[in-house]
Amino acid sequence: MIHLSVSKTLSGTQGTFELSVDLSLQPGTLQTLYGKSGSGKSTLLRILAGLVKPDSGHIEVNGQIWFDSTARINLPPQKRKVGLVFQDYSLFPTMTVKENLLFAQEKRDEQKVNRLLELTDLQALKHRYPATLSGGQQQRVALARAILREPHILLLDEPLSALDQVTRNRLQDEILNFHKRFRLTTILVSHDKQEVFKLSDTVNVLDRGGIIRSGTPLQVFLDRKSSNKFSFASTILSIRQVDCIYLAVIGAGNELVEVVLSESDIATLKVGDEVLVASKAFNPIVIKL
Numbered sequence: 001m002i003h004l005s006v007s008k009t010l011s012g013t014q015g016t017f018e019l020s021v022d023l024s025l026q027p028g029t030l031q032t033l034y035g036k037s038g039s040g041k042s043t044l045l046r047i048l049a050g051l052v053k054p055d056s057g058h059i060e061v062n063g064q065i066w067f068d069s070t071a072r073i074n075l076p077p078q079k080r081k082v083g084l085v086f087q088d089y090s091l092f093p094t095m096t097v098k099e100n101l102l103f104a105q106e107k108r109d110e111q112k113v114n115r116l117l118e119l120t121d122l123q124a125l126k127h128r129y130p131a132t133l134s135g136g137q138q139q140r141v142a143l144a145r146a147i148l149r150e151p152h153i154l155l156l157d158e159p160l161s162a163l164d165q166v167t168r169n170r171l172q173d174e175i176l177n178f179h180k181r182f183r184l185t186t187i188l189v190s191h192d193k194q195e196v197f198k199l200s201d202t203v204n205v206l207d208r209g210g211i212i213r214s215g216t217p218l219q220v221f222l223d224r225k226s227s228n229k230f231s232f233a234s235t236i237l238s239i240r241q242v243d244c245i246y247l248a249v250i251g252a253g254n255e256l257v258e259v260v261l262s263e264s265d266i267a268t269l270k271v272g273d274e275v276l277v278a279s280k281a282f283n284p285i286v287i288k289l
């Protein structure tokens with residue numbers, strides 16, 4: 001079991017605020033931290049990894065105390081069994097894939113590295129240098145390297161945000177696979193709602209340093225009071241008039257949809273507005289691509 005209860009004063013562009021979080025994780029679960037930029041998500045991961053020191057609090061991981069401000073305990077990062085994956089892969093450029101993995105081990109165990117290369121489908125790339133790999137391949141190596149250390153917690157900070165949508169989808173499946181196969185306890189930071197929905201057991205919504213909502217993705221994202229059967233939040237990209245009707249182009253993930261606006265909408269809506277697109281009377285048709 002993992003418990004953390006920490007606080008730290010953060011100074012952002014809009015003044016200072018308190019990061020104050022109580023979180024418990026059951027082993028084997030995948031929790032996400034979701035929230036606006038600057039809400040404190042990365043700082044919380046860095047606190048867990050021992051890279052940032054909280055002002056006060058307590059962190060206990062599987063019976064071992066990693067941090068306790070009262071008892072003055074603060075384990076250094078290398079003594080905490082965490083696997084960290086960032087957006088920028090952070091592989092060593094002068095080492096091959098295999099060398100990157102070997103270097104990550106506390107005690108060199110080539111057999112274990114070979115086994116992991118096999119399991120993660122990286123055997124064919126083992127002699128390549130990071131610069132010769134695609135972003136998706138580099139991120140798979142970074143994931144393999146993080147898992148190699150048999151972490152008590154795997155911390156993923158926006159690991160897929162630099163990748164295109166197709167690679168992103170594939171790697172989301174791989175993260176889920178890794179998470180289950182190696183029975184990891186994982187915390188993922190992401191601001192991609194679809195990604196969070198697909199991967200999380202529990203979503204924690206962070207706002208100005210506090211968790212304002214926690215629950216399953218369904219509870220957090222779709223438990224609306226209204227009877228909308230179908231809805232998504234997005235931004236108006238353009239509005240144009242065709243004869244007597246107004247059409248708005250609205251982004252929907254990587255797609256665009258065109259929606260008819262009513263007379264009253266025109267009075268209140270403009271390009272750039274954030275809106276909820278919802279269908280009340282009809283269910284949309286879902287067609288397999």
Ligand SMILES: Nc1ncnc2c1ncn2[C@@H]1O[C@H](COP(=O)(O)OP(=O)(O)OP(=O)(O)O)[C@@H](O)[C@H]1O
Nearest residue numbers: 009010011012013036037038039040041042043052
């Ligand atoms: N060690 C620190 N001491 C004080 N303030 C900090 C420290 N680290 C980060 N901050 C501030 O805390 C705020 C939250 O930063 P953080 O990177 O955790 O946000 P985030 O939710 O991960 O944002 P993003 O989604 O943009 O990565 C920022 O305004 C940052 O400047």
